[in-house]
Amino acid sequence: MSANTAKKKSLSKESLTGLAFIAPAVVLLFVFLLVPFMLTIGNSFTNYNILKPGQTEFVGLKNFVKLTKDTVFMKSIVNTFVFVIMVVPLQVCLALGLALLINRKLKGISIYRLAFFAPTVLSLVVVSILWSYIYNPNNGLLNSLLGSLGLGPYKFLNDPKTAMFCIVVLSAWQGCGFQMMIFLSGLQDIPLYLYEAAEVDGATKFQQFVNITLPGLSNIAVFVSLNIVVAAFQLIIQPMMMTGGGPQNATMTIVYEIYQTGFKYNQMGYGSAMALVFTVMVLIITLVQNKITSKLNEE
Amino acid sequence: MKKSVVSLLLAGSLAVSAIAGCGGSQSAPTQAETAADGSMELTIWVHETESSDEGKLYARLVEEFNQKYAGKYHANLSQIARSGDAGGYDDKINAAISNGGLPDVFTVDGVTVAQYADAGAIIPIDQYFTSEELSDFNPSIIQQGTYDGKLYTLGAMDSSVGIFYNKDMFQAAGITPATAENPWTLEELTDAARKLTTDDCFGITMSLDAKDETIIYFFLPLIQSQGSNIVSDDGLITDGYMNGEAAVNVLTWIKDMADNGYASATPAENSFELKQAAMALTGAWEPANLAKFPDVNWGLMPMAKYDSNSKAVSACGSWTFAVSGQCAEEKKEGAAELVRFMTSTEAAAGMFAANSMPPSRQSAFSQIAQFGEEPLSVFQYQLTNTAQARPVSVNYAVASNQFATAVQNVLTGMDVKEALDQAVTQYNFQTDTE
Numbered sequence: 001m002s003a004n005t006a007k008k009k010s011l012s013k014e015s016l017t018g019l020a021f022i023a024p025a026v027v028l029l030f031v032f033l034l035v036p037f038m039l040t041i042g043n044s045f046t047n048y049n050i051l052k053p054g055q056t057e058f059v060g061l062k063n064f065v066k067l068t069k070d071t072v073f074m075k076s077i078v079n080t081f082v083f084v085i086m087v088v089p090l091q092v093c094l095a096l097g098l099a100l101l102i103n104r105k106l107k108g109i110s111i112y113r114l115a116f117f118a119p120t121v122l123s124l125v126v127v128s129i130l131w132s133y134i135y136n137p138n139n140g141l142l143n144s145l146l147g148s149l150g151l152g153p154y155k156f157l158n159d160p161k162t163a164m165f166c167i168v169v170l171s172a173w174q175g176c177g178f179q180m181m182i183f184l185s186g187l188q189d190i191p192l193y194l195y196e197a198a199e200v201d202g203a204t205k206f207q208q209f210v211n212i213t214l215p216g217l218s219n220i221a222v223f224v225s226l227n228i229v230v231a232a233f234q235l236i237i238q239p240m241m242m243t244g245g246g247p248q249n250a251t252m253t254i255v256y257e258i259y260q261t262g263f264k265y266n267q268m269g270y271g272s273a274m275a276l277v278f279t280v281m282v283l284i285i286t287l288v289q290n291k292i293t294s295k296l297n298e299e
Numbered sequence: 300m301k302k303s304v305v306s307l308l309l310a311g312s313l314a315v316s317a318i319a320g321c322g323g324s325q326s327a328p329t330q331a332e333t334a335a336d337g338s339m340e341l342t343i344w345v346h347e348t349e350s351s352d353e354g355k356l357y358a359r360l361v362e363e364f365n366q367k368y369a370g371k372y373h374a375n376l377s378q379i380a381r382s383g384d385a386g387g388y389d390d391k392i393n394a395a396i397s398n399g400g401l402p403d404v405f406t407v408d409g410v411t412v413a414q415y416a417d418a419g420a421i422i423p424i425d426q427y428f429t430s431e432e433l434s435d436f437n438p439s440i441i442q443q444g445t446y447d448g449k450l451y452t453l454g455a456m457d458s459s460v461g462i463f464y465n466k467d468m469f470q471a472a473g474i475t476p477a478t479a480e481n482p483w484t485l486e487e488l489t490d491a492a493r494k495l496t497t498d499d500c501f502g503i504t505m506s507l508d509a510k511d512e513t514i515i516y517f518f519l520p521l522i523q524s525q526g527s528n529i530v531s532d533d534g535l536i537t538d539g540y541m542n543g544e545a546a547v548n549v550l551t552w553i554k555d556m557a558d559n560g561y562a563s564a565t566p567a568e569n570s571f572e573l574k575q576a577a578m579a580l581t582g583a584w585e586p587a588n589l590a591k592f593p594d595v596n597w598g599l600m601p602m603a604k605y606d607s608n609s610k611a612v613s614a615c616g617s618w619t620f621a622v623s624g625q626c627a628e629e630k631k632e633g634a635a636e637l638v639r640f641m642t643s644t645e646a647a648a649g650m651f652a653a654n655s656m657p658p659s660r661q662s663a664f665s666q667i668a669q670f671g672e673e674p675l676s677v678f679q680y681q682l683t684n685t686a687q688a689r690p691v692s693v694n695y696a697v698a699s700n701q702f703a704t705a706v707q708n709v710l711t712g713m714d715v716k717e718a719l720d721q722a723v724t725q726y727n728f729q730t731d732t733e
Binding site: 049050051052053054066069070072133136137138139155158159160243244245246247248249260261263264265266267 | 390393396397414415417418419420508510511563564565566567568696697700703704707708710711712713725728729
């Protein structure tokens with residue numbers, strides 16, 4: 001009996017310690033994730049205006065009906081998907097290519113590593129401003145370069161047809177350094193004897209790449225693309241700094257539109273409805289991705 | 300080993316982004332202290348920190364206020380930085396409106412007066428000022444602070460936009476600049492721009508790449524010059540205004556200027572200062588910038604009017620002080636007194652010294668020698684005679700943003716009428732206007 005109580009006591013003490021350890025994380029998650037999320041759901045059914053919190057009323061599904069007629073929001077969904085579809089393959093390929101390039105034992109290779117990684121450390125705002133100078137149609141760096149080849153000038157960010165692609169290129173450039181490091185660690189985990197054996201068997205470098213390197217990196221590639229997809233859906237800083245969502249809404253993205261509606265137009269209720277739709281969309285995509293990934297792992 | 304490198308990098312980049320995300324958005328608010336002498340405590344928020352001369356001026360003024368009213372009022376100043384548009388300061392104000400944490404007095408951007416007044420976040424202050432006092436302010440300062448027939452805000456500074464020109468280029472092209480009283484018409488401006496345009500020099504630079512408030516601030520006067528506006532007088536309707544004849548005329552002119560190569564749709568930074576443009580349509584902050592380019596021999600002309608039949612109108616407006624709707628009844632008088640002090644002649648004259656913006660009142664103009672002579676006399680003339688405030692509208696943010704978007708759309712190839720109609724449709728949609 002007494003032994004039992006002692007055990008119980010120590011157990012509860014242990015679990016208390018455990019609880020104390022997870023408490024900070026739970027509290028933070030609760031305050032900064034769960035509560036805002038619940039508030040967003042609640043707000044999306046109201047006409048909440050930031051400046052008039054006292055006049056908030058329940059409006060049912062009105063915000064969601066309005067969403068279906070919102071041409072700019074629809075355009076922003078399309079734009080966001082176009083961005084994701086373009087940036088993910090580009091960024092993965094760039095990251096892999098750079099990782100292959102710097103995966104050698106050469107003198108001074110760490111300088112290259114640093115150089116390729118550097119854009120990741122820079123603030124996106126700074127990078128965006130920098131690139132808008134590069135893209136400037138009048139005397140920007142890129143047009144000057146192309147001009148010396150007898151091409152252009154191109155309007156880049158000022159042409160609705162090319163603006164999004166310009167943002168894709170800069171985003172991939174800015175982001176790929178980080179994934180390069182992950183690929184690099186993956187490359188260095190592939191046992192060297194596989195390559196040696198392949199060489200003995202007379203496999204070309206290309207065959208080695210296709211049959212050893214790529215399969216060896218498949219898990220990491222999945223992780224990397226997941227990462228990029230999630231980040232790509234949150235595109236806002238680049239269009240905000242470079243195009244203001246234009247020209248002709250060509251670079252308006254979902255998150256930018258949510259921000260604009262909620263904080264610039266003060267329509268928190270309507271903005272919350274947008275955010276809720278966006279959350280559900282990302283949730284579905286993540287679930288699908290999870291399914292595909294687990295299937296790949298089974299094979 | 301390799302994995303630990305990756306996780307280290309991950310942690311590092313997270314830390315960097317966290318710092319970048321939170322860094323420098325606001326300074327710590329001054330702790331409210333209980334005044335030992337039993338004076339009434341007042342709180343005031345301003346949008347500039349002590350890192351700028353303007354912020355230093357606010358701190359000095361509040362100190363002087365506390366000395367002058369020692370034993371009666373004691374003001375506690377919080378200086379909160381703005382971060383980009385609608386960041387920092389504005390976020391804090393918006394949050395405070397919800398949670399009841401507004402100070403007694405705070406600064407409000409002139410164009411947001413209507414929405415704050417409509418929300419009850421600021422209260423009318425006319426009863427605390429005599430009409431004699433108010434008559435010293437620039438007419439447009441009163442116009443910008445008046446919503447629904449009541450005065451809500453007063454400012455220490457104003458702003459103005461004119462056409463800066465390169466005197467040497469004008470002389471070489473044989474062009475006589477306009478005087479303050481006789482502004483050019485758009486036709487004359489276009490004509491001059493055409494003559495001044497060369498292979499490596501634009502006739503005029505007009506910040507056409509701006510996607511923000513700048514567009515309406517620069518070009519609305521040309522619409523007002525034709526007797527119209529972008530919204531109705533009650534600030535609610537844009538149909539027939541933003542897509543009306545006057546707006547179509549102005550956007551057509553902007554488009555022609557860009558299409559003919561007289562003005563760049565995507566101007567390079569400092570193109571006027573670097574002599575890549577002969578004229579610059581820009582604001583009162585420009586002389587401070589030009590001081591860094593001493594080899595530019597520049598002059599200042601007034602804002603152009605639409606044509607010879609229309610009236611001269613110029614841009615204006617700036618930050619103002621307001622008494623908050625959450626100010627306790629017994630503190631209102633003190634709060635109004637603080638607004639009076641922060642917008643005094645001395646404050647307005649000090650503002651010019653701090654950030655080179657023109658003062659909000661005539662008595663301050665007469666104290667500053669620079670406004671008595673060219674080039675700055677043009678700004679004084681405009682603010683005294685031709686300035687018209689931007690619309691005092693609860694939906695101003697939407698209207699302004701849609702107008703800027705329309706100009707961008709036109710410059711990237713959309714038809715003028717189509718772009719403006721789309722702006723009206725979007726405005727109606729965003730504001731639930733039938």
